[in-house]
Structures are given as C-alpha cells and as structure tokens.
Amino acid sequence: MVMRKKFKLEGVIPAILLSFNEDMSINEKESRSHIKSCGFTDGINAITVNGHSSEIHACNFEEQKRILTFSLEEVGDKVPIINGVYSDGSLEAAKIARMAEDLGASALLCFPPQSMSMGGSLRPEMAIEHFKRISDSSDLPLICFNYPSSGGLSYPFETLLKLFEKVPTIKAIKDWCNEPMLHEKHIRIFQNLPNPVNVLTTHSAWLMSSLVMGANGLLSGAGSVIAPLQVRLFNAVKNNNLEEAKDINDKIFPLVQLFYKPPFLDMHNRMKETLVILNAMKKAVVRPPLMKLPFEEIEELKNTVNDINLDNKLNFVKLVV
Numbered sequence: 001m002v003m004r005k006k007f008k009l010e011g012v013i014p015a016i017l018l019s020f021n022e023d024m025s026i027n028e029k030e031s032r033s034h035i036k037s038c039g040f041t042d043g044i045n046a047i048t049v050n051g052h053s054s055e056i057h058a059c060n061f062e063e064q065k066r067i068l069t070f071s072l073e074e075v076g077d078k079v080p081i082i083n084g085v086y087s088d089g090s091l092e093a094a095k096i097a098r099m100a101e102d103l104g105a106s107a108l109l110c111f112p113p114q115s116m117s118m119g120g121s122l123r124p125e126m127a128i129e130h131f132k133r134i135s136d137s138s139d140l141p142l143i144c145f146n147y148p149s150s151g152g153l154s155y156p157f158e159t160l161l162k163l164f165e166k167v168p169t170i171k172a173i174k175d176w177c178n179e180p181m182l183h184e185k186h187i188r189i190f191q192n193l194p195n196p197v198n199v200l201t202t203h204s205a206w207l208m209s210s211l212v213m214g215a216n217g218l219l220s221g222a223g224s225v226i227a228p229l230q231v232r233l234f235n236a237v238k239n240n241n242l243e244e245a246k247d248i249n250d251k252i253f254p255l256v257q258l259f260y261k262p263p264f265l266d267m268h269n270r271m272k273e274t275l276v277i278l279n280a281m282k283k284a285v286v287r288p289p290l291m292k293l294p295f296e297e298i299e300e301l302k303n304t305v306n307d308i309n310l311d312n313k314l315n316f317v318k319l320v321v
Contacts, residue, residue: 007080009107009141009172010198010216011045012231014038014223017272018054018067020285026063030281032074037280038224039075043231045217047075048109050084053221053268056111057086058287065099072104080106082143082219088115090130094137101138109143109174109219110134117152124159131167141171143200143219146186148178157185164190164197172198174219180206184213191216205260208249211237222259225271225278226252228314254304258297266293273298277305278314 016038019030039047049071050056050064059067068083075081083100085108087093097108113120113130120126135142144163147153154177155163164170173190177183183203190197191214200219201210207218211234223230229252236245259270272284273293286292305311 007046007106008198009046009143009200011218012043012223012227012234013046013048013082013200013217013219014041014044014227014230015048015051015053015219015221016071017221017224017268017275017281018059019272019281019283020287022283022285024285024287026066027285028066028070031067032070034224034275034281035071035074038227039071039079041227041231043235044079044223044227046080046082046106047071048082048084048219050086051109051221052084053224053271054084055268055287055290056084058290061092061096061099064096065103068100068103068105076104082107082109084109084111085134086111088113090133093130094133097134097138097140101140105140107141107143107171108134108138109145111145112147112153112155114153119152121149121152121154121156121159124156124162127155127159127163128166131163131170135167135169139169142167142169143172143174144170144197145174145176147176150178157182160186160190164193164195168195170197172200172217174200174202175215176202178203180209180213183210183215187214205256207252207256208233208237208245212242212245221268221271222256224268225274226255226310226314251308254308255310258301258304265290269293270297270301273301274305274310277302278311 016035019027021027083105085093085096187199198216200217201215203210204220204222233248259267269286275281276284
C-alpha cells in the first residue's frame with residue numbers, strides 16, 4: 001500500500017527542472033540531485049514534477065512515470081510530491097492521474113488541454129467534463145491551472161466557480177491569469193468559499209505584489225532556483241513584515257526580470273542556465289523546439305548572478321566534479 005503525505009495546498013511549492021544528456025535522454029543522476037536540492041529546502045510545503053519547468057510537453061507517458069518514480073525515491077519520504085497532468089485529451093489525462101496516484105503522488109496539477117484553445121472558454125461544460133474524468137480516476141486533491149485569457153486556455157471566473165462546485169476535489173488554483181485586478185478577485189472570493197480553494201500564485205515576475213494581495217501560496221518554476229528566497233519572502237509577507245519583504249524582493253527582482261522577459265517560453269531554459277552557473281547542473285540541454293540560449297543572454301545571467309551574490313543566498317547540492 002502506498003503511503004502518501006497529507007498536506008494542505010498552500011505555502012511555497014517549487015516546480016523542478018529536468019536535466020537532459022546531449023542526446024536528449026533524461027539525465028537521471030543530475031535530475032535526482034536537483035530534486036533533492038529543491039525537496040530538502042527548509043520551509044517549502046511540497047514540490048511539483050512533470051510540469052512546465054520539466055518540459056512536460058516533450059516527455060511521453062513512460063518518461064513522466066519514470067520522473068515521478070525517481071522523484072519519490074529521492075524525497076517522497078520527506079516532502080509531498082505534486083504530479084502534473086498534461087494532456088490534450090481527457091482520457092489520457094485520467095490515465096496520467098491514475099498512474100500518479102498509484103505510484104504515490106500527493107496531489108495533481110491539472111493543465112488545461114491545448115485542444116480547448118479555439119474557444120473552449122465559451123463551453124464551460126468542456127472544462128467540467130475534463131476535470132470530472134480526472135477526479136473519477138483519482139481521489140487525490142486537484143490544482144486547477146488557470147492560464148491568461150490571451151492564449152485561449154483560461155477558465156472564466158464563472159466557469160471556475162462551477163468547476164469548484166461540480167468537482168469538490170479541486171482544492172487549489174495555480175493562478176496565472178496575468179491580470180492583477182482579476183487575480184485579487186480570485187484570492188478574495190475563492191479562498192473564502194464555503195469549501196475554500198487556495199490560490200497558489202504563479203505570477204513570479206511580480207511575486208511580492210501577488211502575495212501582498214493575500215495568496216495563500218505560490219507554485220513556481222523559479223522556485224527551482226530561488227526557493228530559499230521565495231520561502232523568506234512568503235514568510236515575511238505572511239508576518240506583515242513589509243520592510244523585510246521589500247529587501248528580499250530587491251534581491252529577487254534582477255533575476256526574475258531576466259527569467260521572464262520575452263520570449264516568455266525561454267523562462268525555464270534560463271533557469272537551467274542559472275543552475276549551470278551555480279554549479280548545480282553541468283549542462284543546460286533542452287528538448288526541441290526549445291533551443292540553447294544565445295551566448296549574450298547567458299553572459300547576462302552570469303553577471304546578474306554575480307551582482308546579487310546569489311550563490312551565497314541558496315543551499316544547493318553542488319555537483320561532485
């Protein structure tokens with residue numbers, strides 16, 4: 001019988017990166033080291049695997065299963081593991097959800113199907129059916145990943161309320177609405193429902209502002225690099241210590257400005273390069289269609305890491321050379 005950790009979907013939740021070899025195969029040894037580094041960070045509440053940050057779009061079902069398996073082997077006895085459910089089809093999503101529960105994941109992060117990008121927001125019953133398929137296949141708590149409306153994959157406010165009513169295992173939303181006014185509305189309404197749904201912000205480019213609005217947690221790919229700083233920022237805001245929060249945010253600001261600049265899709269590519277700079281990963285290999293960063297951009301990351309003395313603010317497990 002699988003013994004999984006029970007926990008609340010709140011607090012600081014890093015989303016891990018994935019290391020690849022030059023031939024694009026998974027570098028399990030380095031990935032395990034990175035997972036251990038993230039998972040043993042003081043103050044985090046869980047980690048997420050098989051998400052955007054681990055290039056889930058480029059990993060097949062068997063690889064996702066392998067990633068979850070070795071993640072559980074490394075840190076599953078210390079910290080809850082959230083597994084991403086990324087699929088264009090609801091039947092495959094249900095299959096992934098069942099696999100994750102059987103292996104020992106503690107919660108599921110449910111991505112919107114790309115197949116809904118051409119008007120799915122106008123058919124709320126599609127979202128409800130998708131989540132019901134997942135919840136019928138797994139008893140794990142669900143996180144609804146909400147995208148910006150500009151990409152056609154967002155769930156409108158009223159659809160989200162219907163989802164929470166119809167699928168009570170949804171316990172949190174990973175909010176990437178990218179609209180401060182709407183984000184604050186989500187925080188104020190969803191976290192105060194009769195059956196509360198926590199808002200886990202993923203607005204990492206303006207994290208302090210989001211946390212000050214009252215988000216009960218954050219789920220972020222940037223946590224794969226700066227989780228200790230995110231923990232300090234989250235706690236400072238929670239304790240109403242805004243002076244300390246501003247000081248920590250000043251340290252984070254230069255780096256996230258580089259992580260999340262255009263093109264946005266290179267954000268996790270940049271995070272990998274930062275781990276290489278910090279000697280926490282040997283090579284920043286990404287799977288196509290993602291491509292290696294230009295030399296000038298890597299140099300800019302190096303300069304910023306040195307300028308903010310990032311190495312001394314983190315607790316990474318260094319690679320043994």
